[in-house]
Amino acid sequence: QLQLQESGPGLVKPSETLSLTCTVSGGSISSSSYYWGWIRQPPGKGLEWIGSIHYSGSTYFNPSLKSRVTISVDTSKNQFSLKLSSVTTADTAIYYCARTRENMVATITYFDYWGQGTLVTVSS
Amino acid sequence: SSELTQDPAVSVALGQTVRITCQGDSVRSYYASWYQQKSGQAPVLVIYGKNDRPSGIPDRFSGSSSGNTASLTITGAQAEDEADYYCNSRDNSGNHWVFGGGTKLTVL
Numbered sequence: 001q002l003q004l005q006e007s008g009p010g011l012v013k014p015s016e017t018l019s020l021t022c023t024v025s026g027g028s029i030s031s032s033s034y035y036w037g038w039i040r041q042p043p044g045k046g047l048e049w050i051g052s053i054h055y056s057g058s059t060y061f062n063p064s065l066k067s068r069v070t071i072s073v074d075t076s077k078n079q080f081s082l083k084l085s086s087v088t089t090a091d092t093a094i095y096y097c098a099r100t101r102e103n104m105v106a107t108i109t110y111f112d113y114w115g116q117g118t119l120v121t122v123s124s
Numbered sequence: 125s126s127e128l129t130q131d132p133a134v135s136v137a138l139g140q141t142v143r144i145t146c147q148g149d150s151v152r153s154y155y156a157s158w159y160q161q162k163s164g165q166a167p168v169l170v171i172y173g174k175n176d177r178p179s180g181i182p183d184r185f186s187g188s189s190s191g192n193t194a195s196l197t198i199t200g201a202q203a204e205d206e207a208d209y210y211c212n213s214r215d216n217s218g219n220h221w222v223f224g225g226g227t228k229l230t231v232l
Contacts (some may be wrong), residue, residue, distance in 0.1 A: 038223070046226040047159075047167065060219050061136035066189075096166060100221070108174035109214055109221070117166050123169050 002027040006113035018084040022097030035100035040093040128224035135230040146194040146211030154213040156194035162207045206231045
């Protein structure tokens with residue numbers, strides 16, 4: 001059974017960089033069939049896709065966050081990571097990592113495995 | 125980029141059928157997926173593709189799509205189905221993913 005687990009600081013100061021890692025177990029991150037993504041959810045609000053990465057290094061980012069987001073993959077550790085720079089209180093949220101699966105022509109796409117989520121609070 | 129629009133809240137009587145909708149241009153090109161999120165828990169995939177359910181998802185959950193509207197139908201809603209439901213698809217550019225704003229389902 002595939003499992004994803006987020007890890008990283010739960011408290012980040014304004015203007016600093018938020019850094020999270022997602023460790024994948026029970027399967028390889030190095031599969032051409034999947035993307036690996038980050039999604040966040042501010043308290044009491046809806047889900048927001050942040051960005052996704054393929055093990056080959058191809059990345060896609062939410063246009064509203066693109067200038068502040070870096071996503072990388074470490075196949076040797078079966079991990080992928082998120083960095084969000086210049087954070088403000090608006091970045092306070094539960095951050096989820098998830099696996100994205102899709103068909104060959106990408107008309108069918110879905111997040112089939114999710115981590116439990118980690119709360120990151122931006123506060124001085 | 126494109127948006128996916130959902131009704132903020134829907135209610136259904138226990139045992140009855142409810143449809144939750146998701147409107148957006150990208151749904152014409154990409155199948156929507158649907159996620160159930162109960163309070164304090166991570167989202168769970170319930171429907172993907174034309175009308176596929178992951179293992180363990182009851183068959184009372186079904187999906188459909190027509191034009192720019194994707195729908196999640198729960199036939200014979202149960203108390204445990206009370207949750208927030210989100211749709212998702214790629215956007216029109218095909219380079220991004222987008223979530224709907226979510227629908228809070230209340231089972232009366």
